[in-house]
Amino acid sequence: MSLTNPTHSKQSSAAISIGAFTFECGETLEDVVLAYERSGPADAPVLLICHALTGNQFAVGTKDEPGWWAGLIGDDCPLDTTDYQIITFNVLGGCHGSTGPASKRKVSGQTYRLEFPPVTIRDMVHAQYRALQVLGFTQVHAVLGGSLGGMQTLEWGLLYPDFMKQLYVLAATPSLSDYGIAFNHIGAKAIKDDPAWNNGNYASNQQLHGFALARMAGMVTYRSGPLFQKRFDRSRSEPLSYNIQSYLDYQGEKIKDRFDANSYLYLLEAMNHHDIGRGRGGWKKASSQFKAQLHTISFQHDLLYPRELMEGFINEVPGSKHFHVETDYGHDGFLVEFSQWGGWVGQQIRKGGKASDCG
Template sequence: MSLQNPTEQQQTTAKVSIGNFTFESGETLPQVELAFEHYGPRNAPVILLCHALTGNQYAIGSKESPGWWAGLVGEQCPIDTTRFQVITFNVLGGCHGSTGPASINPETGELYRLDFPNVTIRDMVHAQHRALEKLGITKLHAVAGGSLGGMQTLEWGMLYPEFMKQLYVLAATPYLSDYGIAFNHIGARAIQDDPAYNDGDYRSNDELHGFEIARMTGMVTYRSGPLFQKRFAREQGDALYSIQSYLNYQGEKIKQRFDANSYLYLLEAMNNHDIRRGRGNLQETAENYKPHLYTVSFEHDLLYPKELIQPFSEYASDSEHYHVQTDYGHDGFLVEFSEWGAWLGDKLNEGVNEG
């Protein structure tokens, strides 16, 4: 299946089979698939977009159901799909069509659940690279992503340095901090200690109150105290403060759109992310980047602070760092595109013009 024959702009949502896949752990799974969204003129430069923890392949989505980067990516947007084609994969280990814990093991006919191999950021990138090859895409103009997507972007530059010209790493650090691991641990324990979780063999997400707590914990770290104060201002409803109702809503919502086992696998992949692993210290690793490295940090980001992102960027020989002033904290990479989207779009276009 090739994506490079048509010249007209079109949107595709499908799956691609990458066959047997061997993880870093040494385990091999048969018949692995990655779900993807692909949009834009087929003869244009290709940008790969990598999603965050609870994201999916729908970066653009539809008018009825906009994607997580709708407004940043699209026709006449900063990532302009009249100039670029964009492709996004649901990560290996995800739960929106790609092979993961909620997929059926073709050898047993049962869900993988906790029999799914441990997955790393490098596994995700290797799987996407193979999927691109299957789709006939042999080079990229850029890779871009935020949070877990930024971790993937960093690994793309290390694992396949000749495959792209530019990297855009938003709200992600070269390794996850102890602070980030701490909050991931709280979320994971909330799920795992829920009796309804049943060692991963739960009947449905609906019963998992621990999953709700995990999501609430995450939401507190994704945004900032100043934003919460501005938005909620200690307002009260009939029984709860508005902030309490908001967190309850987010807890219920995650159960409708994400698999708890997949959530745990991706948390662990984030915990284990360290761009230095097997490569040397931070400076030695950064100096080995060949694509142009653009990094973006966001004010009040508790999980991926500027203090960890910018020094790493400065070690790279061909890099640029951009800091965004925002009250949204970590979630700044998903909103307020007017504050930083034009900068990103200009850099993408400069890269094309450089040939």
């Protein structure tokens, strides 16, 4: 691993230009930027974190604004920031500082919107690899991610097999299932059929009722029936309104405050087309090409990435390890209850990996 900037602070966030970037579709943007968060000692082994669909680069966050993996990552956490350097990028196509549909063209100042090139999971990984090169890194200790982040992690292991010792894939499979594509289609259609979307030329997220509906549909797949039953149990805040309805309404409105609808559509499409077997002779043949040790974690009641699909995949990867978590949180289990699975991840990372040329 190549380390630079030894005076780098314990915690920082910034954006870095990777210059001209050519997407898989063949289109090139001249000045692509990736926003990132960097935590921990500059001379420590690097853990690269990949975020999920509506996530961002703030996996660690701050005391006042904890990140989405705070509790898993931090001082005295399973991934201890006194022992590891943590780097997380906002994905290419995202909307939290990285170049995406909501970004403005450098010359004209016009927003890309739907003129942004179609982005794939492989594009995201290639862009992050370029950014790490600019930052001075030639290898990392491990790559970790859940859901869309898990898809990126899988592609990291195949596009750059000698770049890391270990891979940790949480709640993700070699390709997105038809069930997952179906729910993505419902979400995308809800947005596109909203007259206010205006073929991507909406004035504000706040006008997009279809975006709220898309998020509600997603939330039904991210959590489980048992969790909803335990949490709400048909309770009501008003005579004709159930609390589960108010909860979904709240989640639908909340997404409009923190995410861009066009970016959401682009990332849904990237998930739909995720397939590690594309151009590699199928997923089983691709599974034999991993060099880094692969670890996967499945979560009970995960409708999108069920245990059987993840275990069927891991059985094809020599030397891999799988851990199943009993939880009522379903797919969102990778964002909560770190006490149930974080210790296993931390233990495996401390053991190292099998990529002899890393470190």
